Amino acid sequence: MTINVIKKQSDNNFMEWILDPESKLKQFQDIKTLMKNEYLNDPYDWVVAFSSGKDSTLVLKLVWEMLSELTQDQRHKKIHVISSDTTVETNKLTSFLHKSLKMIAVNGAELGIEVHLVKPRLIQRYFRHVIGLGVIPPAPGKGFQWCTDRLKIAPLNSKMTEILKQQPVIIPEPEYNHRLTLLLGVRLDESIKRAASIKRHTSNDFFGEHDYIPNARVFHAVRDISTDDTWNFLRYKSKELPWGMPIEKLEAMYGGSNIKECPVIRSKKELNKSCGNTRTGCWVCLLGGRKDKMLQELIDGGDESVTYLADWKEFLFDVTFDCRYKDPIKGIKEIEKRVQKHSNKGFLDNPALWHEDEFNRYIDDYKAYERATKGNEKGEYDPGKFSFEMRRMLLEKLFYAQEMAGYKLISDKEVLLIIQEWSNEGYNVALEELKPINHHYDGAVVLKRDWTINEKETTNKNAIFFVEVPLNMPASELAVYHKERQRLTGKSIFCFYSHADFSHAKMVYNKATFLVCKKDILTLEEATSYVYEWLYLEGHITIGMDGKSFTKMTKEAKNAALKHLMIDTLGGAIKSLDERIGSLKNQSVNLKTLSDEEIAKLSRRWSLLQKWIRIEKENHIEQNEKINNKLTVNNKKVEYDYNSVYLTKDGQLVFTF
Known part of the structure; x- marks a missing residue:
């Protein structure tokens, strides 16, 4: 109409x-x-x-x-x-x-x-x-x-x-x-x-x-x-x-x-x-969109104080869709309780597992390892609540709007309750630390459900980098450590979790991929340095012998850094080994055609890969004749695991790695 x-x-x-x-x-x-x-x-x-x-x-x-x-x-x-x-x-x-x-x-x-x-x-x-x-x-x-x-x-x-x-x-009750x-x-x-x-x-x-x-x-x-x-x-x-x-x-x-x-x-x-x-x-309602007709009419009518309310609301609208200000960790309280009760350590972290049955324990640990997963149950981008960093910015900007408008926008009791809620999460901020600040916004970084950048809705002009950090921590411990860094630094870098699973080598570790988009970060190297500083160095200030303050690595950060360095260093070797084992699986080898030198080489390779062979779950032995665990080829004896070798109908031996 x-x-x-x-x-x-x-x-x-x-x-x-x-x-x-x-x-x-x-x-x-x-x-x-x-x-x-x-x-x-x-x-x-x-x-x-x-x-x-x-x-x-x-x-x-x-x-x-x-x-x-x-x-x-x-x-x-x-x-x-x-x-x-x-x-x-x-x-x-x-x-x-x-x-x-x-x-x-x-x-x-x-x-x-x-x-x-x-x-x-x-x-x-x-x-x-x-x-x-x-x-x-x-x-x-x-x-x-x-x-x-x-x-x-x-x-x-x-x-x-x-x-x-x-x-x-009323008695009797009316009808x-x-x-x-x-x-x-x-x-x-x-x-x-x-x-x-x-x-x-x-x-x-x-x-x-x-x-x-x-x-x-x-x-x-x-x-x-x-x-x-x-x-x-x-x-x-x-x-x-x-x-x-x-x-x-x-x-x-x-x-x-x-x-x-x-x-x-x-x-x-x-x-x-x-x-x-x-x-x-x-006036805070976002359902009508970024621009509020009601607020605009009040402004047009001469009420300049509403300008500051409208600015705060537009700021809130913008950051609501920005992934950088969302907390990637959900349900942290339950996770922390679980980690306190059960420490899910890896094989290399626990010397008590080094015994004669080490390989069976190793495979059990591989199966039980708590893998970090990406997003919701469907693997989709499903962000959590506002990060503490953004919540503090919202309150400081609200104080600024209140100061400029000249009347109360939030009661003193509600401010104190907010500070208490922060404290309950482990963020301790005194009321005196909060000042009126007119925080400005640099544009949204918006993700699609499939974790790709939403080019249409992303308005931020700065470069966007993804920094992947491997960490040898089970998912719960990784989440707890991430939350500790948030509490210590008072800020957060948005990330999503995933894991690298090497099924042939039976190795698995978790990793976090951080999204970095800041005005002063122009290269991937700078973004990586920014992430590493936040992960391991930033936030813990102490006083040296000379009376000057300096940043000190916490015990938790040191352990996390060592776990990162171990996986980062061995990552290439693990991947290469996994690919080698995978290439040998179901590979047919006719031993009668091998020379003594080739057999010796195969034996050495066999010995080196014993750990990986013996922890294979499935050996693909179907309707084939199993043979004894000793074999003589060209008068040379070769020992093998009977579960890993079988005889084909044409008389060929097949090694299953």
């Missing part, structure tokens, strides 16, 4: 209100009559979910007028007006909501109206999740919309449950399936999705069951009212709402016509629907 068509419809609706107001008012009078009948016949309290937007304002205005038409004796119960302050709404909207609630509380008391303003608990709040815990915020096509439940639904439902417990016990009624300002005219949701959740034209609160029903009183009729009714013959708020103040909250209203309470089925560019959309 084009803008011109919408404008024409609005103009026509306005003329209908001018020429025939009685017919337009009838639909609202019918709603008030329905409300009155339900109110008088229902012994239990009502709850109005109030966001201070046009739709919830329409519901409260109708309820207010209905109550005003009743006698004092008929007003036999409370009307609870509940609003939610998510703590991440714009300052303008929060101020408007608080002023509205004060007016409603004062002027609605004689009508039995009681006001409740709820907030999420500290542990439910947005910044505690994103900055404290590193939870990735909901974004278009990315992640579960966890914030709606924690910031709005949970606090509101907690208050509703409290009100429900206060309802009277109702509910003990509380919730009035929502949702309309079919809002969107196709919203209309479908209303129809799914209503048992008849106006009433349905509440998704979360048992014994509560939902009353969709204004479901059939159009947007134009909503505004024209609110403006009809009055410049003020019943509780005293000027209507022009409400209109100013909407700005442009593209801004829609985000409802106070949503059903479970709607949790993954976008709030997006809504009038009551939180």
Whole structure:
């Protein structure tokens, strides 16, 4: 539908209100009559979910007028007006909501109206999740919309449950399936999705069951009212709402016509629907995209403070898709517990395994070795939460935005909780160390599910390097060591894990591939040096005999470096040996054609490869005649493992390596 068509419809609706107001008012009078009948016949309290937007304002205005038409004796119960302050709404909207609630509380008391303003608990709040815990915020096509439940639904439902417990016990019980009624300002005219949701959740034209609160029903009183009729009714013959708020103040909250209203309470089925560019959309919300229409209209209207909020949000949007600021380690607490209980050392690390049965133990260790795997169970790129480095940057940039805006964006208690959450992870930062810093962003590095660079979405102009580091550590120990480096240095380099498996030589070790993209790193050698410094040297500062500070390698870093050097040095030899053994497997050798020198050479080779032969799991001996473990060829005796040699039908001996 084009803008011109919408404008024409609005103009026509306005003329209908001018020429025939009685017919337009009838639909609202019918709603008030329905409300009155339900109110008088229902012994239990009502709850109005109030966001201070046009739709919830329409519901409260109708309820207010209905109550005003009743006698004092008929007003036999409370009307609870509940609003939610998510703590991440714009300052303008929060101020408007608080002023509205004060007016409603004062002027609605004689009508039995009681006001409740709820907030999420500290542990439910947005910044505690994103900055404290590193939870990735909901974004278009990315992640579960966890914030709606924690910031709005949970606090509101907690208050509703409290009100429900206060309802009277009536004997005999009335013929109702509910003990509380919730009035929502949702309309079919809002969107196709919203209309479908209303129809799914209503048992008849106006009433349905509440998704979360048992014994509560939902009353969709204004479901059939159009947007134009909503505004024209609110403006009809009055410049003020019943509780005293000027209507022009409400209109100013909407700005442009593209801004829609985000409802106070949503059903479970709607949790993954976008709030997006809504009038009551939180200023941190990414679901509407990088540019926020609501914030931009506030800026265009002269509120310069919102510029800093918009900048912070754009920064958050950008880093949300950047792999460099994701923690590659998931479930570290469980991994650390497992490593403390079981140390899965390799054969070469444990001298106790050097005994006469060393080769059987070696093959057992090869089978049991904890191999590191890439990504999720499908091997796909599946990043974890924000790295600590990014979380600290987000908080420092938030402090900067708060300082420049001139009003609180985060409470002191939430800041302290964030610092405590960091401490719980092993990152100890004092409040005094955190300063307002306007961190800038150099462009995203985005990966596809198959771990290749997403050229379309990657906006970073710096060179991107992949540095592979072999480490002779089982997967759990590797993850624990990586986490120790993060805690020690306060930063992280994104990487993915994998392993090198030499099945013929029965050797296996893990490796980490680091992604490096920084302005001052221009070559692979520089990227490798940067990774090695972070892995082994950086972070542990000590004071020397001369009183000067210097970087000292930790005990864990020294052990890790030695394991790396061992594998890095032997890697070529292991690969060559694995290829040689593989090439000899199932290779037929006719001993009768060999000279004494060739036999001696074969014997020496046989001796050298005994370790690898004897640990082969499968020897491919099928339906062939096994022979004794001693063989005379050209009057020379050759010893062999009977499991590795067999006689073919044409009389040829076959060695299986």
